[in-house]
Amino acid sequence: MADGKRVIVVGGGLAGLAASIRIAEAGVAVDLFSMVPVKRSHSVCAQGGINACNEVARQQGYSEYQHFDETLIGGDFLNDQHPVLEMTNWAPKIIDLLDRMGVPFNRSHEGYRDLRLFGGSLFRRTHFAGATTGQQLLYALDEQTRRFASEGKINMREFWEFLWPIVEDGRCVGIVAQDMRTMQIQSFRADAVIMATGGCGLVFGKSTNSVICTGGAASRCFQAGAWYGNPEMIQVHPTAIPGADKCRLMSESARGEGGRVWVPSKKGDTRKPKDIPENERYYILEERYPKYGNLVPRDIATREIFDVCVNDGMGINGTNQVYLDLTHKDPQYLTEKLGGIMDIYEKFVGDDPRYTPMRIFPAVHYSMGGLWTTYTAGDYQPDAPLTEHKPGNEIPVGTEPGLGLKMGAHNNAMTNIDGLYAFGEVNFAYHGATRLGANALLSCIFDGLCNGVSVVNYVREGDQTPASNLDPSIFDNATKQEQDKHDKLINSTTNASGDRSLNPYQIAFELGEEMNSASTVVKTGPGLEKCLSKIEELRERYTKVELGDGAMWTNQSLSFTRVVGDMIILGEAIAKAGLLREESRGSHYRTDFPERDDKRFWKTSVAKYNASSGKSDIEFVDVKAGLVKLRPRNYGKTDSGPQKTEKETVGAS
Amino acid sequence: MSEAEAYSFDADMRKANRKKAVAERSVIFKIKRCDGPGKPTRWESFKVPIKEGANVISSLNWIAANPVTTSGQKTTPVVWDSNCLEEVCGACTMVINGRVRQSCSCLIDEYAPLEGDTMTLEPMSKFPVIRDLWVDRARLFNNLTRVKGWVPIDGTYNLGAGPKESHDHQQMRYTLSECMSCGCCLEACPQFTKEEDESKWDTSFIGAHAISQARYFNEHETGKKLKSDRMDTLVGEGGINDCGNAQNCVKVCPKGIPLTESIGAIGRSATVHAFKQFFQGKK
CATH class of the missing domain: 3.10.20.30 (Beta-grasp domain)
Incomplete structure (x- = not known):
């Protein structure tokens, strides 16, 4: 490129690819780093769909603003409000773009894009491609990326692992990365760096996440001085299949398409599900939440399932499992709308969910928290925050770009480190204390398309020295720092004692067990304190960790062992912020503080790494709000009674 | 076994x-x-x-x-x-x-x-x-570039919806779009042989996955604008003529993609393409 400016994108999921395409299109060269061929990124696992206001819903009183309002109440008001408004305003246009790229969205019989119901909304506003929407969206962006790569506008570095952001005078000027095959460690210059590295499910051991979702990259930025927002906000998805190696997701779309969650009313009923008559089934969510029924947000569904199994002991045959039942639907319909997940269930469990109810339990799924980012608010500045928006109310704000965020402002989605951005799941801003289903794909693509422009402007208009003109010693030192860390690990193989407690896989396993039991569905002060002391023990053991493979070629054990240390550091921040947040909000539920406490905790927890202690310091800072007023979040919960209420839904397509 | x-x-x-x-x-x-x-x-x-x-x-x-x-x-x-x-x-x-x-x-x-x-x-x-068990499948992805496996959109700006599509046509395209580039079809194919020399990739057999992806993009209203380019590749060296019709690919595809149907469809397009080229004096 003429001015020689370059942007590094780390991560090739939806956020990273959308950013790369947008930036390459603007004529700035992109170096795209990914640990896997980008087509195999974790976005591929997203199933249910992507939310956006659409004409059918609009004519029933829905709006972009309603979507905005739903996202805030879903997130229990911990979201930064301005970026959410901008995102929901962009949503219909993002769907149009994906449609133009060739995503095979399901179609109505007339040929329009089909829609389905999803949690946290009474309107059909979720667009989908079977039950593999994430895969289809990722492929569309992968294809456009391949097009740019073939034209030399995006430089692909697949099978490279991000090791460290190079920060010089408070500004990010490149990264250190390692080729996962040759093990070569190298520094790369950049005028801006975008982290699009997803979530951290592996900190919790088994989750619905992919193997690479360790949170390692985010943790390394955190250790290099980037702040981390709301680390304690971890989403546990209500419906997953527990497995030996991971928990496999059963999409919320199963409920969106009519799936019902139930257990036998009689504790210890050993009959087959089909033999249990309707009046001897306890439809947990429909009875407790007559208004939203099975489509309450995920944190609520998860807690209720957990409550029924763990507290009431009413799980199927006394196990921690409940039924997710679709057998009342037409098998052909299920194949067309949900084929992807029907197949996954059948392959891994052996039963056909078209004819036998699925057995599911909650599993760690998504990190609402992530690298802290800032922005410049847009033109919509109401005199006072507004109360709840109801369908058909006057819509207070338009949908043109620039109302939520100032378009192209250099700091949109930028971390506290100049030139270091965070897009997608690794950005903490959008989803507050719970993410609504089908909002994740949206926030990823939105970040790439909208805030990608901010990166271009920062690189082009900023008066900072171009990275290509900086002193080579900056980059040489960074390489050396990482090479030294690497060599230290390699050396640990030579004098290994064979002590099992120093085995990296064992340390990771114990971290996952502890985090999963203390810091997910139900948390308590004493539980989190115990968790933190366990983390201390693991940290101590990790200092003496013994690598099982000293190879200088394609050493996966080394990569894993290295990231275990980063996961311990991130785990500490997650548990500590959870301990200090003495309230219950969204996914964060403390039995010792069961109420939301807006006075003390309508605040973002901001974790800052303390290099001298190796631990996090947590501060609570005001949430960036001002658009919508706080209100209680209960989704019309009733005391569970025997009578059943008609489920209320609006809209059909 | x-x-x-x-x-x-x-x-x-x-x-x-x-x-x-x-x-x-x-x-x-x-x-x-x-x-x-x-x-x-x-x-x-x-x-x-x-x-x-x-x-x-x-x-x-x-x-x-x-x-x-x-x-x-x-x-x-x-x-x-x-x-x-x-x-x-x-x-x-x-x-x-x-x-x-x-x-x-x-x-x-x-x-x-x-x-x-x-x-x-x-x-x-x-x-x-x-x-060990980790192999380099870069060639597989390269073959997607050979068939220009993308929809040539005008850009990422807001230009309204894409082309309307019938329910049945979407269902057909969706089936093809589930290809996850795993390479099972290539492993099972007698015509697709190991080639470590990167300079020979563009003239070696392209494989069932890329042929099926070419069909996928040819079936899209905007994607078909590149159909002629794709067919140039597929009638060329390492293209559809190298398929030996063993039909192993379809048997091992974990996603049940109708690969042999795709090969048949591209075969028919290739015939039409060859005629067009002949009458346009290109060959």
């Missing part, structure tokens, strides 16, 4: 095995290992305790934490490629008991139901080994 036997090891057999699987058993994993390009290969065996729901991935994880062979030899953890573990990313493809498939969806109960049964793991043979 011979190749023919391997392909006939079908769903019914696996289901039957699942029923007779013994709880709390150990299974022998025989793994073909190689330390890197140009290094010799060797076999190593591991005795792995099998718990409920175990698959090849959980077994390899167990070996990573306990890297000792059946003869008591301490060794290194096995290297393999994986990511989603839900059979949707395509990464963890390998040859298991002689048949190519994803290792995440390979349940031990279905293959080795009894105490002491053996599971054999080998890397795919059509791609260069990086280390």
Whole structure:
């Protein structure tokens, strides 16, 4: 490129690819780093769909603003409000773009894009491609990326692992990365760096996440001085299949398409599900939440399932499992709308969910928290925050770009480190204390398309020295720092004692067990304190960790062992912020503080790494709000009674 | 197991095995290992305790934490490629008991139901080994570039909706779009042979996945603008004429993509394309 400016994108999921395409299109060269061929990124696992206001819903009183309002109440008001408004305003246009790229969205019989119901909304506003929407969206962006790569506008570095952001005078000027095959460690210059590295499910051991979702990259930025927002906000998805190696997701779309969650009313009923008559089934969510029924947000569904199994002991045959039942639907319909997940269930469990109810339990799924980012608010500045928006109310704000965020402002989605951005799941801003289903794909693509422009402007208009003109010693030192860390690990193989407690896989396993039991569905002060002391023990053991493979070629054990240390550091921040947040909000539920406490905790927890202690310091800072007023979040919960209420839904397509 | 036997090891057999699987058993994993390009290969065996729901991935994880062979030899953890573990990313493809498939969806109960049964793991043979079970499938992705596997949109700006599409047409395209670039069809194809020389990739057989993807993009209203370019590649060297019609590809596709239908459809397009070229005096 003429001015020689370059942007590094780390991560090739939806956020990273959308950013790369947008930036390459603007004529700035992109170096795209990914640990896997980008087509195999974790976005591929997203199933249910992507939310956006659409004409059918609009004519029933829905709006972009309603979507905005739903996202805030879903997130229990911990979201930064301005970026959410901008995102929901962009949503219909993002769907149009994906449609133009060739995503095979399901179609109505007339040929329009089909829609389905999803949690946290009474309107059909979720667009989908079977039950593999994430895969289809990722492929569309992968294809456009391949097009740019073939034209030399995006430089692909697949099978490279991000090791460290190079920060010089408070500004990010490149990264250190390692080729996962040759093990070569190298520094790369950049005028801006975008982290699009997803979530951290592996900190919790088994989750619905992919193997690479360790949170390692985010943790390394955190250790290099980037702040981390709301680390304690971890989403546990209500419906997953527990497995030996991971928990496999059963999409919320199963409920969106009519799936019902139930257990036998009689504790210890050993009959087959089909033999249990309707009046001897306890439809947990429909009875407790007559208004939203099975489509309450995920944190609520998860807690209720957990409550029924763990507290009431009413799980199927006394196990921690409940039924997710679709057998009342037409098998052909299920194949067309949900084929992807029907197949996954059948392959891994052996039963056909078209004819036998699925057995599911909650599993760690998504990190609402992530690298802290800032922005410049847009033109919509109401005199006072507004109360709840109801369908058909006057819509207070338009949908043109620039109302939520100032378009192209250099700091949109930028971390506290100049030139270091965070897009997608690794950005903490959008989803507050719970993410609504089908909002994740949206926030990823939105970040790439909208805030990608901010990166271009920062690189082009900023008066900072171009990275290509900086002193080579900056980059040489960074390489050396990482090479030294690497060599230290390699050396640990030579004098290994064979002590099992120093085995990296064992340390990771114990971290996952502890985090999963203390810091997910139900948390308590004493539980989190115990968790933190366990983390201390693991940290101590990790200092003496013994690598099982000293190879200088394609050493996966080394990569894993290295990231275990980063996961311990991130785990500490997650548990500590959870301990200090003495309230219950969204996914964060403390039995010792069961109420939301807006006075003390309508605040973002901001974790800052303390290099001298190796631990996090947590501060609570005001949430960036001002658009919508706080209100209680209960989704019309009733005391569970025997009578059943008609489920209320609006809209059909 | 011979190749023919391997392909006939079908769903019914696996289901039957699942029923007779013994709880709390150990299974022998025989793994073909190689330390890197140009290094010799060797076999190593591991005795792995099998718990409920175990698959090849959980077994390899167990070996990573306990890297000792059946003869008591301490060794290194096995290297393999994986990511989603839900059979949707395509990464963890390998040859298991002689048949190519994803290792995440390979349940031990279905293959080795009894105490002491053996599971054999080998890397795919059509791609260069990086280390152990991890192979370099860059050529597979290169072949998607050869067929211009994308929709040539005008740009990412807001220009309204895409073309309208009928319900049935979407269903047909969706089936094709589920291809996860795993390479099973290439491993099973007698015409697709290992080629380590990158300069020969563009003239070597392109493979069923790329042919089917070409059809996928030709079926899109905007995507078809590049149909002629795609057909130029597919009638050229290493294109559709190299297909030997063995039909192994469709049998091993984990996503049930109608690859032979795609080959047939592209074959017909190729004929039309050749006529067009002839009458336009291009050939």
